[in-house]
Amino acid sequence: MGNALNLQEIDQEQALHLAKFFIRSGQNIFFFGRRGVGKTQIAIQAAESCKLKVNYINLSVIERPDLAGYPNMNVPGEVVTFKSPVFLPTLEKGKPDSILLFDEVDKASPEVTAPLLEILLHKSINGKPLNAVACILTGNFVNEGAYSNIISSALLDRGAKFILSFNFEKWVDWAKGHGVHDLILGFLHSNPDLACGKVEETTYASPSPRAWTLASDALIKARDLKIVDIETVTQIISGYVGSEAGLKFKIWYEHYRKFEPSVLNLLEDGTMSLNFKELAPTEQVVFVVSACHWAKHKLLAENPKTKNKLAYLEHLCNFLKQNNVSYEIQTVGLNTFDGELITKYKLYDHKAFFEHLGMLEKVWTLKK
Secondary structure (H helix, E strand, O other): OOOOOOOEEEOHHHHHHHHHHHHHOOOOEEEEOOOOOOHHHHHHHHHHHOOOEEEEEEHHHOOHHHHHOEEOOOOOOOOOOEEOOOOOOEOOOOOOOEEEEEEOHHHOOHHHHHHHHHHHHHOEEOOEEEOOOEEEEEEOOHHHOOOOOOOOHHHHOOOEEEEEOOOHHHHHHHHHHOOOOHHHHHHHHHOHHHOOOOOOOOOOOOOOHHHHHHHHHHHHHHHHOOOOOHHHHHHHHHHHHOHHHHHHHHHHHHHHHHHHHHHHHHHHHOOOOOOHHHOOHHHHHHHHHHHHHHHHHHHHHOOOOOOOHHHHHHHHHHHHHHOOOOHHHHHHHHOOOOHHHHHHOOHHHOHHHHHHHHHHHHHHHHHO
């Protein structure tokens, strides 16, 4: 894809794959992208996948002596030696077992270019070998208003360079495994354009994957603190993702609160006090997401060996079949049941539920 930086754009999965390749090859890689798309997180995940330690260095607060070291005045003789900073561990013996993660490379002072060049080229500082297999550097775009600098070509020539773009489905896969609230995921499935908003210099809050993850953490904490009134929850969410996305989430949350009693009755005894088919399309999505969320919540609250937990899934499956819920809506809701949850609670023992998931997978495979 063409862009002003003349860099190839890759999604999260491709970025993770490439980061692991360059780490194992002992080479450096630069990731550029808008704030909150996961540049730093992907770098850390790649290092951990390669079973390496991560040394994180924020270049926006680093000065030249911080990288190059200070002269050691206590050593006699005419040769000057330097004290290396603690965040750049020297290689004492054996093979290196770490990567150096340089964040905010676009905000680095020009004075750090020289020592950073040595680190990238030789994995050393002042001739001392560093405990580093490779370096990963991350930066933002100039138009984000983040005081970005033009990066030295000498630095850029020391590694592969890519733009990390946002892929909604790939982020959802990550989010499911990292505890992002089901309501956040359900809302964003209906409003994917709000998952990662546009870059605008004049806004102080806008939707981004990071913002939604933080909003999810706050939503979970609000539930723990029994803060569930719509106005407060909306204000909390808006504080992270901005007023426009927060207002749309408020409408979603109002539907959720309205349907919650019916959903709980459905899961407990299989009865419903409303006609699902008479609901508006958005309301149907909210109802299904709520039902799947509470089914998962009840499973997690139950002892894994409790047989009664299967009744929740029985009632859920019956509801989906009897009301001919569209495959698209079912997928949005059932996405919350990831492989780890299915394995932990042996949900594959529940024939109807497991066959239902298999049926949905076949449908989407055929559509692709």
